Amino acid sequence: MARPQRFQDAVVVVTGATSGIGASLARAFAAEGAQVVGTGRDQARLMDLAGRIALPLTLDLTRQRSVDAVAQTVLDRFGRVDVLVHNAGIGQFRTWSDTAVDDIQKVMDVNLYGAVRLTRALLPAMVERGDGVVCSIASVAGERGYPKHTAYCASKHALIGWSRALQKDLRGTGVDVVIVCPPAVDTPFFENAGFADYKAQHPGLALMHPDAVAAGTLDAVQRRAGQVILSPRARVLWLLDKLAPPVVERLQRWKDSR
Numbered sequence: 001m002a003r004p005q006r007f008q009d010a011v012v013v014v015t016g017a018t019s020g021i022g023a024s025l026a027r028a029f030a031a032e033g034a035q036v037v038g039t040g041r042d043q044a045r046l047m048d049l050a051g052r053i054a055l056p057l058t059l060d061l062t063r064q065r066s067v068d069a070v071a072q073t074v075l076d077r078f079g080r081v082d083v084l085v086h087n088a089g090i091g092q093f094r095t096w097s098d099t100a101v102d103d104i105q106k107v108m109d110v111n112l113y114g115a116v117r118l119t120r121a122l123l124p125a126m127v128e129r130g131d132g133v134v135c136s137i138a139s140v141a142g143e144r145g146y147p148k149h150t151a152y153c154a155s156k157h158a159l160i161g162w163s164r165a166l167q168k169d170l171r172g173t174g175v176d177v178v179i180v181c182p183p184a185v186d187t188p189f190f191e192n193a194g195f196a197d198y199k200a201q202h203p204g205l206a207l208m209h210p211d212a213v214a215a216g217t218l219d220a221v222q223r224r225a226g227q228v229i230l231s232p233r234a235r236v237l238w239l240l241d242k243l244a245p246p247v248v249e250r251l252q253r254w255k256d257s258r
């Protein structure tokens, strides 16, 4: 007998479904029976998604009108959202002195305010129904600082802080918030952020596969886990950083000096 699908008929909105982790998430949720709404700005990649998911939609998270239009289309078509995945995000990797306020605002506009805009547009319907999951794809860079990451770390720390506070606000409503922190993942993310030689500069680093991030995220959403750190190595570092921050600091300095 076929295994029952874990998200049968669930309406799942995945932002940034046109690339990397988002594309894997869209495929994984669809494979588990979900009606996936996948969003992005890249029209060619959205066309590729058509046929594989229920509804590809153009969305620029930095534009309120675009966010409102997508929310309206989703609610008109499906009448509800079961899972809202804030996955779209951009990186920026420069030292602090090359990072102006405008640069940080640009990253925050997608990574934090984009999630806030879409949540404000879709969450009321979820709360009214008394069920659902909001899932923030954050990063291990939302838990600690990394060199040349001021803008990105600021945005992911902010996304985690916002998500944690939202967890508290939503207590008792039936809607849960899940925070997912992947380590470095093998996607076009670093190239898109102008860091094309990221892999070459980190020869020993085993990048996680985006399908593994998707699998971990589906598990976390199904369990309604408060927060998950993906990959055993990242989990150990995360725990060590909580318990003995100087040890991780020394490890990082040693690594950076090699």
Ligand SMILES: NC(=O)c1ccc[n+]([C@@H]2O[C@H](COP(=O)([O-])OP(=O)(O)OC[C@H]3O[C@@H](n4cnc5c(N)ncnc54)[C@H](OP(=O)(O)O)[C@@H]3O)[C@@H](O)[C@H]2O)c1
Residues within 6 Å of the ligand: 015, 016, 017, 018, 019, 020, 021, 022, 039, 040, 041, 042, 043, 045, 059, 060, 061, 062, 086, 087, 088, 089, 090, 091, 110, 114, 137, 138, 139, 140, 181, 182, 183, 184, 185, 186, 187, 188, 189, 190, 192
């Ligand atoms: N790759 C990693 O090492 C890594 C590690 C930890 C966490 N993450 C996080 O995982 C998420 C996905 O990253 P990825 O690695 O899959 O990166 P990616 O391949 O560069 O994909 C980013 C996605 O975000 C979308 N996006 C960017 N700007 C947008 C905007 N203004 N409005 C709407 N959508 C926008 C892009 O779609 P369009 O271009 O079509 O708009 C694309 O689908 C991000 O939040 C990232 O911070 C990544």
